[in-house]
Amino acid sequence: MVEELKAKVLLVDDEEDFLKTLAERLESRGLNVTTASSGESALASVEGQEYDLIVLDLAMPGIDGLETLKRIKARQPEAGIIMLSGQGSIRTSIEAMKLGAEDFIEKPVNISELLDKISEAKEKHMLVLESKSIKEIEKIIHSKGW
Known part of the structure; x- marks a missing residue:
């Protein structure tokens, strides 16, 4: 399912080996x-660039x-973000959700679970874009008086 979606994902983690391995596993599945x-x-990567999902280490x-x-979230309120943590606490995950994270995943990452979440995020992102397009078209139609 994810292969067909060609989702654009930003992986953010300071553990270089983990980052490289996870990126390779996702790319091998067509992402x-x-x-x-x-x-x-x-922050530099999201400047002028939209992703279907951002996977962000805590x-x-x-x-x-x-x-x-x-x-x-201040720059791209509709950005889909999943938080990753090796030592997640309930308090921190609640804080992340309040700030706009979609979900929270514990390390080590279950690749199937992550792929499902990427697929969901891609579908949600497409709906947001579709909704924006409809609103822009309606705005143009109303401004032209058609």
Whole structure:
């Protein structure tokens, strides 16, 4: 199912080996994957670029996952974000959800679970884009008085 979707995914994690392995596993399933190894580089990646889903590690040096989430949501409120954590707490996952994360996944990542979530995010993103297009068309029609 995900293969047909050609979802665009941004993976953000400071653990280089984990990041590389997960990116390869997703790319082998037909996804278009971009990686970032810090909150700063993730913010640079989302500048002028939209992703179907952003998979964001919670614990990173510098700008941590929650702060990165806040800043991405400020720029792209409709961005789909899943938080990743090796040491997740209920309090942190609740905070991430309040800030706009779609979901929270514990490491080690179950690839099937992640693929399902990517597929759901892609479908949701398409619906958001479709809704925006309809609103823009209606706006044009009303402005022309047709």
